[in-house]
Amino acid sequence: MPTARVLAALLADPGADHYGLELMQQCELASGTLYPILHRLTEAGWLERQWEGVDPAEVGRPARRLYRLTAEGATEARQALAELRAQLGGAGAATDPRPAW
Known part of the structure; x- marks a missing residue:
C-alpha cells in the first residue's frame, strides 16, 4: 500500500x-x-529524477532531488491504481493522495 500512496500523490499533479x-x-x-x-x-x-537547479548558499538549504512521472510512468501508475481499486472493491477516492485502502 505504500507504493499506491506514492503513485496517487504523484498522479495528483503528474x-x-x-x-x-x-x-x-x-x-x-x-x-x-x-x-x-x-x-x-x-x-x-x-x-525521472534530477537535482534542483538552485544555489544552496542562496536558498539556505541543500538542493533537492526532484522526481517527476514519465509519460509511461503516469500511464502505468493509473493502470496499477485502477487494478488495485478493482481488487479492493473500488475503495479510495481518485482525488485523495492518500487512498482509503
Whole structure:
C-alpha cells in the first residue's frame, strides 16, 4: 500500500516535480519507506529524477532531488491504481493522495 500512496500523490499533479519531504508528508511515510519506492519506480522507468537547479548558499538549504512521472510512468501508475481499486472493491477516492485502502 505504500507504493499506491506514492503513485496517487504523484498522479495528483503528474507534470510537477516532487521532492522527498513533500511526498513523505503527503503520503505519511518515513524516509526509509519512501526512498526505496522512489528508487524502484525510477529503475522501472516510471520516474525521472534530477537535482534542483538552485544555489544552496542562496536558498539556505541543500538542493533537492526532484522526481517527476514519465509519460509511461503516469500511464502505468493509473493502470496499477485502477487494478488495485478493482481488487479492493473500488475503495479510495481518485482525488485523495492518500487512498482509503
